[in-house]
Amino acid sequence: MLRLLLCISILAGSQAFFFSRSPDWDKLQVTFGINVFSSGTFSHLPRTVPAARGEGFTELSGCGATPMFAGRRFAKNGDLAVVLIFDVNGIIAGIQAGFSSNQYNGYPDDPIRNHPFVEYDHHQFVTAYFTDPGSICSRGRTSDQYSEEGTGTRLLIQNGTTPREYITIPMTETGLRTTHWTRGKCFPWMGVHYWYDISRDMDCGRFFPVFLMYNGGKLNSFGWAFNADLTSPRYEHPPPSQFGRFLNPVPLCLSGRSRLSTLHIYLSNPLRNFC
Numbered sequence: 001m002l003r004l005l006l007c008i009s010i011l012a013g014s015q016a017f018f019f020s021r022s023p024d025w026d027k028l029q030v031t032f033g034i035n036v037f038s039s040g041t042f043s044h045l046p047r048t049v050p051a052a053r054g055e056g057f058t059e060l061s062g063c064g065a066t067p068m069f070a071g072r073r074f075a076k077n078g079d080l081a082v083v084l085i086f087d088v089n090g091i092i093a094g095i096q097a098g099f100s101s102n103q104y105n106g107y108p109d110d111p112i113r114n115h116p117f118v119e120y121d122h123h124q125f126v127t128a129y130f131t132d133p134g135s136i137c138s139r140g141r142t143s144d145q146y147s148e149e150g151t152g153t154r155l156l157i158q159n160g161t162t163p164r165e166y167i168t169i170p171m172t173e174t175g176l177r178t179t180h181w182t183r184g185k186c187f188p189w190m191g192v193h194y195w196y197d198i199s200r201d202m203d204c205g206r207f208f209p210v211f212l213m214y215n216g217g218k219l220n221s222f223g224w225a226f227n228a229d230l231t232s233p234r235y236e237h238p239p240p241s242q243f244g245r246f247l248n249p250v251p252l253c254l255s256g257r258s259r260l261s262t263l264h265i266y267l268s269n270p271l272r273n274f275c
Contacts (some may be wrong), residue, residue, distance in 0.1 A: 010222065015069075016066055017075045018123075020183075023128070023150025024218070025151040025220065025266060026269075027151065027266055028044070028092060028151050030042075030082060030265050031043050031264065032270070036185075036271070040233055040234075043082060043234075044209050047092035048090050048091055048146075049086050049090030049211040052084055052196075054088070056076050057071050057075060057084060058074060059073070060075055060083065061073045068162060069096070070085070070093070070119050070137055071086055071129075071136045072085065072090075077213040079097075079232050081097055081099075082095065082234055083095065083125070084096075087131070087135075087136045087137070088139070089140045091145075092237065093130055093140070094127060094129040094131075094136075094152075096126065097224050097226075098120075098126075099123060099124060099228070099230055100122065102227070103120050104230075106168045107227055107228045109205030109206070110205070111205050112206065114161055114192070116167075116208070116210065116253060120254075126158070127157070127158040127163075128155060128156065128157050128210075128222065129152075129156040129166065130154065130267075133164065149269050152267070153167075155171075155212075155222060156179060157179060157210055170216065171218065171219050172217055173219075174217065180196055181194040181196060181197075182195050182210070184248045185244070185246045185247065188274055189273050190221065190264060191213030191272060192215070193246045195208070195211050197252055198249070198255065199249065199251065200249040202232070202251045204251055204253035207227060207254075209225050209229045210223070210224060210225070211224075211225055213273070215274075219267075220267055220268045220273070221260045221265060221267060221273065222267075224262060225260055226260065227261070230261035234263060235262065236264065237261060237262075238254060240248075243260075
């Protein structure tokens, strides 16, 4: 009997080894770059509060501090290009980017103020959640759920002045077919870009500052794109000559811009993203 139980135990352990899998979103990295050896390229971000504190992130606001956002918000050295959002248990729940209000020639324009930009503490923020915002400050995720799910299980872009207002992003590329997301270009280490309701003759005051990226038909990255020259080293600054590499079509109104400020956000290994 002892030998039989031992065999069953070994078999069960073998099945767990061969059939268990890591989460689809097992990373949180930011900033595209050609030099993969640079510390600022594909920078890994902490996904728990203890890890964030260990890397020099400090808390900006706690759960319930403002009705405008869900979660505990952390930034490093005051740089709001990356604001990490953690749940009540200290587990990653989302990400924000922010910049000072009315500092960049009136950007953001009126059509995108309050959706998706939200003004708080004299700054404009865009916000993405990786879990249900309604549970972030009530129960959060357990360590077991974090081990199983990784960075998160969904991508929700806040599109109003409370976390209850959001856009649910399809997890597969086919899910975009009946939406206003417009297919752009594919770029190695990025993926197939999608932009919201762009056209050649559009008003750039309505340029939605979020893009999506799909690889193998699955959502595994996204990013911000701002019509302002932001100064954080986290940001990328593609010149107008490069816009056609990821936008299709390139809106004519962007031709007069000196450059965009973009930030690619990766939820899995970017070096596996190929066109």
